[in-house]
Amino acid sequence: GENVEQHPSTLSVQEGDSAVIKCTYSDSASNYFPWYKQELGKRPQLIIDIRSNVGEKKDQRIAVTLNKTAKHFSLHITETQPEDSAVYFCAATISSGSARQLTFGSGTQLTVLP
């Protein structure tokens, strides 16, 4: 099955700086890669996703890049703000057929210091 590795496990940045979180996946058939933000005790919230036919996607301060050859994808947050502090999870899935189970990375605790 799919295996997703995520680094780093914790990340502290100064407000206004950029944050980068990296993930690798093992199954070359995976073609959908969402990123989630989870605050303590809350549900995961989809913040951005990318499909395998695209190399980069941006939404305001958030961007995701995908390298299919190397099987890794990264989340980039620019101009970080204290409210960006949360746990971020990457995930991968095969977006076809009936299965579509998400495999999550281990999570990154991002702390933005004011």
Add this chain to the structure above:
Amino acid sequence: GAVVSQHPSWVICKSGTSVKIECRSLDFQATTMFWYRQFPKQSLMLMATSNEGSKATYEQGVEKDKFLINHASLTLSTLTVTSAHPEDSSFYICSAISPGLGLEEQFFGPGTRLTVL
């Protein structure tokens, strides 16, 4: 749109009792629902995949006789933790997908915090 609810939001029970958690898609029909378990400071681990009208598919290591899943309608799936023990204490989260919503994005419920004394 695409709202998923869970009930209850938290529950405390005694060891040996059973607890039922409901997951509902409020404004769409969910062909498939997923159940996850999340221990403190850990990731979401898929427990089972539930398709409406058929038996759930359990992930390796998840006891199907202990975690009973029923997906009786296109808007409701239930997870029953039978003979709960303290080690079952966790945050249980469901999610749902729908053909009408593209099937890729999973819509998550708010989670249920289970504490077994």
